[in-house]
Amino acid sequence: MNHGIHTIDTGFVRPRFDAAYLLVEHRRAAFIDCGTNHSVPRMLKALDDAGLGPADVDWLILTHVHLDHAGGASELMARLPNARLAVHPRGARHMIDPSQLWAGASAVYGEEVMEATYGRLRPIPAERVVEAPDGHIVSLAGRALRCLETPGHARHHMSIYDERANVCFTGDTFGLSYREFDTAKGPYILPTTTPVQFDPDALHASIRRLVALKPSAMYLTHFDHVDEVEKLAGDLHAQIDAMVSIALSAQEQSPDAAQRHEAMKAALADLYLSRAHAHGWHGNRAQLLELLGMDVELNAQGLGVWLDSLQKRAS
Structure with a gap:
């Protein structure tokens, strides 16, 4: 119904x-x-x-x-x-x-x-x-x-x-x-x-x-x-934590904002591709980015702004 x-x-x-x-x-x-x-x-x-x-x-x-x-x-x-x-x-x-x-x-x-x-x-x-x-x-x-x-x-x-x-x-x-x-x-x-x-x-x-x-x-x-x-909520919680880890790692390795952004984009694409393959999706990285490229970009931007806000609060 x-x-x-x-x-x-x-x-x-x-x-x-x-x-x-x-x-x-x-x-x-x-x-x-x-x-x-x-x-x-x-x-x-x-x-x-x-x-x-x-x-x-x-x-x-x-x-x-x-x-x-x-x-x-x-x-x-x-x-x-x-x-x-x-x-x-x-x-x-x-x-x-x-x-x-x-x-x-x-x-x-x-x-x-x-x-x-x-x-x-x-x-x-x-x-x-x-x-x-x-x-x-x-x-x-x-x-x-x-x-x-x-x-x-x-x-x-x-x-x-x-x-x-x-x-x-x-x-x-x-x-x-x-x-x-x-x-x-x-x-x-x-x-x-x-x-x-x-x-x-x-x-x-x-x-x-x-x-x-x-x-x-x-x-x-x-x-x-x-x-x-409940299953999908668990997937979301796990990925939010993984995305935070990606952001913190990129911040530590690439303090330059542009380099940090590119590092996060690459790591996010890796994360989503590995999870999609584990889910049984058979596409390749290029096909994933055709569908998720905008989301990878926006998620990297969001993580970058969040990292900057952490720095401001710490200073």
Whole structure:
């Protein structure tokens, strides 16, 4: 039984890379995450496929405001006349005034790339934005969707526990699991950091918090749902520890930031390849990097920022 949960491929990067979700209860709807501006037609098509229209949507709920999850929020909300947006209190201001979010990302990627990749961000009226602190309940036609603060990937990250379905929508907290790596042993999973706010201790705690709910499945943004929750949680904990060891070793051997970064990228690729092979995946290193190259780069960046934060605290 899918409890009215529909997976939407947002079309970001490649097929089956980036997901959003449509929940339907008594012909009322909520979206969880939304992809980019370019994803909006897919979101509206999912509504139509479910026999609903834009006026039937009560909520857009964001796990966090990174642009692959939330970049299309303003464009989508403009099409949903009755919807409100629920977001962690730390993320609300970025939806009401996205100028800082845009400026920070544009400084890294450039405005031209940003517009081509995500589309222009526009403000969402403050009266349509609901801050969802830890424990906040979003009611979808009486169906309780509990917002849980789950930092580690980002300080403003929350996951959503759907009590009716007994599943969690985890954004990036419960890692990445691309379907190309599925084998007879089931799904392959790995953690995801972020270039600015990765915190391994907080991520461990957030994963433990979600597992303690004993959900039947986790619905990931990257990509779709996975079961065998306790097994996959163990895989994530082991890899977070391995990634921390890689970072500390690279820091000790390569104090130069650029050399440290390249050392971490090489070691992360080795880690993910060895685990994929142990999982029964038969691809080679080049094929792994074709699928995980962006994640290796971002995880190395996240570890680098975390190392720098340790040094600042120690000084």
